[in-house]
Amino acid sequence: MALRLGNNYIVFVATAAAPTVFSMIGGQQGGEFNDARGSIDGGHKTSGGVNLKLPANRDIAIDLSFVADLPDTGYSIVQTAYNSNLNVVVQIRDAGAASVVGDAVFTCLMGQFQRNISMPLNGVVSGQLRFEPAAAPTLELVID
Amino acid sequence: MSDLADAVHQAFFASLQAAVTRATVYTIVPDKTLPPVVVIAESSAEQVGGKNSDAERHDVAVRSILAGTSKRELHLLMEQVKGALHNRQLTLAGFWLSRVVMTSSDDSRDVDEGAVIGTQNFTVFVQRA
Numbered sequence: 001m002a003l004r005l006g007n008n009y010i011v012f013v014a015t016a017a018a019p020t021v022f023s024m025i026g027g028q029q030g031g032e033f034n035d036a037r038g039s040i041d042g043g044h045k046t047s048g049g050v051n052l053k054l055p056a057n058r059d060i061a062i063d064l065s066f067v068a069d070l071p072d073t074g075y076s077i078v079q080t081a082y083n084s085n086l087n088v089v090v091q092i093r094d095a096g097a098a099s100v101v102g103d104a105v106f107t108c109l110m111g112q113f114q115r116n117i118s119m120p121l122n123g124v125v126s127g128q129l130r131f132e133p134a135a136a137p138t139l140e141l142v143i144d
Numbered sequence: 145m146s147d148l149a150d151a152v153h154q155a156f157f158a159s160l161q162a163a164v165t166r167a168t169v170y171t172i173v174p175d176k177t178l179p180p181v182v183v184i185a186e187s188s189a190e191q192v193g194g195k196n197s198d199a200e201r202h203d204v205a206v207r208s209i210l211a212g213t214s215k216r217e218l219h220l221l222m223e224q225v226k227g228a229l230h231n232r233q234l235t236l237a238g239f240w241l242s243r244v245v246m247t248s249s250d251d252s253r254d255v256d257e258g259a260v261i262g263t264q265n266f267t268v269f270v271q272r273a
Contacts, residue, residue, distance in 0.1 A: 006195075007195045008195075009195075010195055010196065024196060026194065026196060026197060027193065027194035027196075027197055028194040028195045028196065029194050029195065066194055067192060067193065067194055067197075067199070069193065069194060069197050069199065069271075096195070096196070097195070097196035122245050122247060122267055124192055124199075124201075124269060
């Protein structure tokens with residue numbers, strides 16, 4: 001057994017038009033993978049006084065924070081896609097900046113639904129991005 | 145500290161040496177050196193880069209020391225220090241430095257030593273080019 005260091009988990013992106021050509025988004029700091037499954041109420045009069053829950057669809061979101069270390073190919077991909085309302089292929093890899101495709105633990109065609117940029121006095125420009133699925137994930141280890 | 149700290153000190157020293165005429169600029173003041181002197185004093189660094197980048201924020205104190213009791217002479221010297229660094233984009237081969245910002249300053253009198261002392265605090269971001 002070994003602990004997993006968050007620094008090694010890096011988000012890469014590719015355009016939907018070239019979904020196998022990935023670029024790292026530079027300057028990544030925090031990253032969050034959120035996955036919540038909805039439930040359908042299956043309780044009935046003879047379910048023993050228990051509200052039965054049936055699995056419904058999931059809400060998946062990747063939240064990413066970064067410092068602007070530009071120019072950066074990965075950020076250009078997400079910026080262009082966001083401005084043009086296009087999806088991107090998001091891949092999380094777990095072997096740091098030198099990760100290759102074989103290090104992927106999550107891959108999914110996703111839309112970009114939030115872009116916040118902070119420009120503080122005497123500080124570095126930073127940002128937050130949010131991605132949510134446009135299709136079911138094709139790889140879903142996340143951590144392994 | 146890292147070699148980025150050395151880069152910051154080199155860039156600060158070069159700019160101060162070129163602009164300050166009212167005192168001699170040092171990184172470490174030799175023993176028995178008389179004022180007026182400007183010295184690159186305490187500094188601290190903080191990692192601000194991402195998971196794949198090595199960028200640091202450096203906070204550097206520059207201290208001006210004059211013999212006597214004239215706050216006006218001290219302030220004129222500190223103005224030269226400010227002009228050498230504040231809002232200046234310093235350069236050093238192999239490194240990128242952000243625009244330097246003076247974040248605070250203060251002055252005081254050392255009665256025992258018969259000197260007036262000014263401290264100016266600067267912030268700069270640095271990474272390898």
